[in-house]
Amino acid sequence: MDLLYANDTRGAYPPSWYAATANTLPPFEPLQGAQRADVCIVGAGYTGLSAALHLAQAGRSVVLLDAQRLGFGASGRNGGQLGSGQRMDQDALEALVGDPEAAKLWALAEDAKNLVKSLIAGHQIDCQIKPGVAWTGSSTKEVRHLHEYAEHLAQKYSYRHIETLDHKALQSVCPSPDYLGGILDADAAHLHPLNYALGLARAAAAAGVRIHESSAVRQIAEGSPATVNTDAGHVVADHVILACNGYLGGLNGQVAARVMPINNFIIATEPLGARVADVLPRDIAVADSRFVVNYFRLSHDGRLLFGGGESYSYRFPTDIAAKVRKPMSVVFPALKDVQIDYAWGGTLGITMKRLPYLARTSTNILSASGYSGHGVGTATHAGQLMAQAIIGQDDGFNTLAALPNTPFPGGPSLRSPLLVLAMCWYAMRDRIGL
Incomplete structure (x- = not known):
């Protein structure tokens, strides 16, 4: 089955609040x-749009192809959170690649976050960007880890934008009975992801990029x-960029072995009116510490946009609303009855x-994907880094390409069942508080 069309109507955005x-x-x-x-460039999400824009601005002729619509995939459907750092925490990165490389990765992640903000400002993209992302813990152990992590970032990376929140302070930010404390990153942000993608597309087209939708490679x-x-x-x-992420299919076996498609789900409630004060009295985004993360924020018309659950x-499940209503x-x-x-x-x-x-999958073919839920900044930056690598400035690309990324065990036929088993284990740990 082709993921490009398995759950969606050809040539139409999904019926999301973002599309509406x-x-x-x-x-x-x-x-x-x-x-x-x-x-x-194959794929017109954040990666492809950013690569196209930066290449066109550097004087290269660019054709951008997408099987569906601009920003049709994860770029136009995600939780809209622009986070700090990489998807893996810095202390884990230090253990994995050592302090010097971890410091480079932190700097690249800061570049990614700043790139998004500068593109929005420079191209006047109307995507309701607002500051503030909180991470929450549902146990004292999780809260302690978050507070220690904030201190680690301040001491080792001089990152002092994070406020630690005890239970009382968190309740003034997010009065959920499930959360005991957390941290609030004032330099992280949240935005309307589809409008951000469409703003990049306008800028790319204005720079001379030849864009073709409904053009499956x-x-x-x-x-x-x-x-x-x-x-x-x-x-x-002369050069090809693969920017397909979860929709790559069989175009490149090397990438497909290391990047696995999974599904995630979001709901938008009715406008909450005065009930907003009982949900998010401050207009920030939130993500929790569960392995299968719950993430949420307010829309500009006062709805709760809540993401949770994976498959x-x-x-997709037949009743997405019921699946997400549960978490x-x-x-x-x-x-519960909204x-x-x-x-x-x-x-x-x-x-x-x-x-x-x-990765360079061949001399003149580059690929970037596998952002694992951290794509607003990382994907935008990856597009810029591939553009720079084609032009001849490949330091940033090479740093990320050197990261250890092993294939999923079992290949395409077994990787999904094995992942389901792993996810069930972690979901059980979440439920019993390990």
């Missing part, structure tokens, strides 16, 4: 016939130049170590 409030663009025509470009003939083939045309390009099959009712029992106006799913890419996978 998007600053839409008219569809771009599918690729027809032959084109020539310096760079052909069926095969890439490697060579110098390479040829990227769709059903109705092809692009001959590892191709198909939302644990975090906010008072909302009306849900929108419910949607999305497919993202994860790696074994939850670190992004950047």
Whole structure:
């Protein structure tokens, strides 16, 4: 089954609150016939859009292809959180790659966060960006770890934007009976993810990028130049960028072995009105410390946007609202009967170590994906880093490409069942508080 079409209507955004409030663009025509470009990019999410924009600004001719619509995948469906650091915490990175490399990765992550903010400001992208992301703990052990981590970042990386929250302080930020404390990162942010993607697309088109939607890539003939083939045309390009994340399919076996698609789900409640004060009295985003993370924030029209639950099959569940209502009712029992106006799913890419996978799969083909739920900043930055690598400035790309990223055990046929077993184990640990 093709993930590009397994859960969605061809050429249409999913029925999400994001799509309902998007600053839409008219569809771009599918690729027809032959084109020539310096760079052909496959996938028009944050990665592909950022790469296209930066290459065009550097004077390269760029063709950008997407099988569906701009920002159609995880880029237009996610929780909208722009976090600090990598997906893996810095202390874990230090243990994995050593202090010097961990310091480089922290600096790159700060670059990623600042890049998003600068692109939004520089291109006047209307995506309701607002400061503040909190991480919460449901046990004293989790809260203690979060507080120690904030101190670690302050002491080792001079990162002093984090406020530690005891139970009373957290209740003034997020009055959930499930959370005992946490931290609040004032330099992290949250935004409307689809409008951010569409803003990048406007900037890329204005810079001269040739964009083609409804143009699924069926095969890439490697060579110098390479040829990227769709059903109705092809692009001959000196360089190719794969920016497909969870929608790669069988285009590249090396990447597919290391980046696995999984599904995540979000709901949007009815506007809460005065009940907002009982949910998020401060307009911040929140993510908790569970292995299968719950994450939420307010929309600009006063709804709770709540994400929770994962699945590892191709198909979304038949009742997404019921699936997400369950964890939302644990975090906010008072909302167990609230009306849900929108419910949607999305497919993202994860790696074994939850670190992004950047690679040169051949001399002139680059790939970036596997952001593991940390893609707003990391994917945008990965696109810029691939653009810089093509131009000849590859230090940042090489640092991320050197990260250890092993293939999933069992290959495509067994990796999903094995992951389900692992996730069930971690879900049980969450329930019993280990």
